[in-house]
Amino acid sequence: MSSKKGNGGQGRFIQAVDIPQELYQSLKGKYFIGYADELSFGRGTSAWARLYNPPNSGVNLHVNVWTVTDVSDSTFRAQFWFNADPPGTPIESELVTPANTAITPLPMPKIKLQYATNVFGEPTGGIKAFVRRGQPETTLVDTENGKFIFPPGGSFLIFLSNPETPRTATSGRIAFGWWEAKI
Template structure:
């Protein structure tokens, strides 16, 4: 007798999300140190995924805080080379503090202030104006920007003039094993 249930095959989809990765201990938040710029100098902050990391980095949210009375331009770039004077941020942690010991990210958050070095390589994917005495919060990218091993996600802060400006950058991201 023929089967009359007409069951269709079920497609299984693997969906990554920040909350799922936070529960796994693989969701991270980091902040640059204080970024000072102006007088012909820019500032830079970003995530660098080392070539040997073995992970893809999924960008979720970034914020840019302007502590000054002057707006400035932020350029968002993919695969730009960090400035030579870039420092590694010590303000990086997993968002799930219940893990012991804490998971350590493979991506490295770096930053530099008072940089006269032009950005090399990379693609400027969009710009934002950061208003005075405010915080710009990016739309959640929900992992739609992915940087593989050897790649980077950068934010260049450019002053419109010579006034001294102070700011910070915060980024959230998660990491998953890179496909072989």
């Protein structure tokens, strides 16, 4: 704060506002949210969802938040892979939207939210970065604040299985929030 004399004791104030990175990216039309629903797995199969940055996207992917929810029938394991090739044939989720719906026309993400259900095998290549375990009816969630960054050709994959209860069929949902930074 600074004040100038001669203005009747009224100081001149500089107004500064800090806004979270997520809001800043949303205001620019660069923040997106989406999910993959009804991810069936169990009885020897797995399911996965990922944010995939296509090789020609021209952006870096910044993962902000992820959730694994609605797994109700068994304990489960969530493996988090960086830049891996998952088993099965990817399906592109249509359940994606920009967070800022006040922009016309609505921005379209360059990142693809893909998923597959009831797949056999494990991801290959890449790095298994960490693993979390969950109980039935629990939600796994974490905010990464954009620190997971993937260039074109990279991906952030969540791989679900239930090795502790392998005879049980179950399903769940994986959701993501991310922003895209032009390279």
